[in-house]
Amino acid sequence: MIVDANSASDPIVITGSHNWSYSADSRNDENTVIFHDQMISNIFLQEFAERYHESGGSGTLGQVSGIDNVFVQDLGSGQVALHQNMPNPFTSSTRICFESTYNASVSLSIYDVAGRLVRTLLDQENLSPGLHIVGWDGTNNRGDRVTSGVYLCVLQTDAGSVKRKMVLVD
Numbered sequence: 001m002i003v004d005a006n007s008a009s010d011p012i013v014i015t016g017s018h019n020w021s022y023s024a025d026s027r028n029d030e031n032t033v034i035f036h037d038q039m040i041s042n043i044f045l046q047e048f049a050e051r052y053h054e055s056g057g058s059g060t061l062g063q064v065s066g067i068d069n070v071f072v073q074d075l076g077s078g079q080v081a082l083h084q085n086m087p088n089p090f091t092s093s094t095r096i097c098f099e100s101t102y103n104a105s106v107s108l109s110i111y112d113v114a115g116r117l118v119r120t121l122l123d124q125e126n127l128s129p130g131l132h133i134v135g136w137d138g139t140n141n142r143g144d145r146v147t148s149g150v151y152l153c154v155l156q157t158d159a160g161s162v163k164r165k166m167v168l169v170d
Contacts, residue, residue, distance in 0.1 A: 002044050011041035043086060043095060043133070050093065080104060082155040082162040085136075089167035092138060096121070098155050098162075099131040107156040108134055110166075118146055138168050 003012040016031040024030040035041070052059075083097040096108065108122040118140050136153075140146055148170045155162045
């Protein structure tokens with residue numbers, strides 16, 4: 001559930017395995033997670049909007065912010081972090097989040113498990129500090145859809161590189 005995704009005051013995402021029944025409340029081990037975070041609510045809204053429009057929906061879902069919005073986070077001086085893509089596994093597209101505490105020249109690439117370059121998402125882009133979100137639509141550099149499998153997302157900066165595994169399923 002996404003509550004007030006377009007509100008800057010307190011956007012909320014409620015998720016988990018809770019099925020809202022008496023058994024869930026009294027007997028079963030159910031989980032409810034509540035996020036009070038603008039970035040997370042925006043990511044959930046983007047994902048919902050994509051699935052909604054894929055299935056033929058045409059209604060307005062509010063203001064879905066672009067994937068290159070920057071949200072400032074405090075990691076400590078001189079650090080870069082690559083977060084797990086979301087969703088993972090994914091079918092048609094995924095979002096890759098990374099953050100830096102300094103102005104960094106960043107390359108973000110996707111490789112197959114054999115180490116072959118599949119897609120370059122960012123090529124030595126100069127980015128300001130903060131959280132950055134980049135989308136990948138499961139295509140290679142030629143625009144062809146890639147096959148199901150495990151892929152490596154590699155974030156390269158002047159300080160080194162960080163890798164994360166991603167799973168694409170058809």
